[in-house]
Amino acid sequence: MQTSKTFTIHFWLSMAKAKDDFAPIYARITVDGKRAEISLKRSTSVTYWDTRSKRSTLRTSDGKALNVYLDQVYSDLLACHKQLLGESKYVTAQAIKARYLGEDEQHKTLLQLVSYHNKNMVSVLKPGTLKNYFTTERYIKRYLKHKLKTNDVFLKQLSYKFIIDFEQFLRNGKSINRSQPLKNNGVMKHLERLKKMMNLALRLEWIEKDPFVRFSLKFTKHQRAFLSQSELEVLESSQLSKGMHQKTRDVFVFACYTGLSYIDVKLLC
Known part of the structure; x- marks a missing residue:
């Protein structure tokens, strides 16, 4: 089983996008020194952000709810890392991000x-x-x-x-x-x-089990009618009044003698 030398997760605020003391929160995944970042679609007060714990210090219901959410994200990212290891997949920061966002083969x-x-x-x-x-x-x-x-x-x-x-x-x-x-x-x-x-x-290894494994396709067999040689000759010699009918007849007869399928004949026309 492949293991990583280092694996860390931490949350940070994008100060470049801060506005009116609020900045968006990102999760940064680092595996063996290589990073991948995920926008958490949440913002919080810069003033009440603890850079050591990477959590909000607000004691309001919103602050507590945000910290619960961050704890859940942290737990989910750990679970993604564990899943990839358990599947003997090559673990990278991007692979963990893809698994978390539902963008890998498992999703x-x-x-x-x-x-x-x-x-x-x-x-x-x-x-x-x-x-x-x-x-x-x-x-x-x-x-x-x-x-x-x-x-x-x-x-x-x-x-x-x-x-x-x-x-x-x-x-x-x-x-x-x-x-x-x-x-x-x-x-x-x-x-x-x-x-x-x-x-x-x-x-492609997108699924592990085939849902059709116990299902049987059951076609109804039909006896197809076909023209005899004499019937085909009658069709060939028939006089048709409309040009479109003549063309259709000629194409059909051509297909009979050549054995070409309808789509093959259509591509020739």
Whole structure:
């Protein structure tokens, strides 16, 4: 386990920002001589600030409340340092600051994961596939807003219950692109995309457990109808009155003979 040679925390007033005897309070974290500072979003009287104890000397309720708050911040920063050591992480002042502010990997959120995935997959996924991920993102945001009454959740909060509740939301809620609810395979595709993003979170070490571990994707198999050779020939030889219909027919026939997908043909046009 990695240990630090020195680790200190102390509070100080920014005199450069002082106004009318009040100055903002900062916490300074020092690890092996390197510093990181955090604005505590609090101000106090310079006159009643004890530079030795780093606390307010005011005996009013406000002064006492401020000291209680500073004690809590001190305790929380110590806890962050202890957590990083317990996780065998490389401990720096910046790492402690990030953990305290919720900006490190332990505090990544679901929408941060979705955004990271979609940005990094631009050059990997085909446009049509990436478009589907953006649709899944819209469903996730809708679920968070209307069902969980929040804008985001920490990844470590996700559980099996989150997955099955999201599944029911997709099944029973209004479809984004249609008036009717999603059918089973549509629901499964959105869950499949979310599962792939959770696998990415595991590889990035943003989560320790996969919330999908006990969940099974269940697609409904369909027997797809296809054209026979004679039916395709009839389509080829048919006389269509509108130019747009002719173009659509020609593109379809081209795809039949080449085996290209819709999105590949679309990119050629």
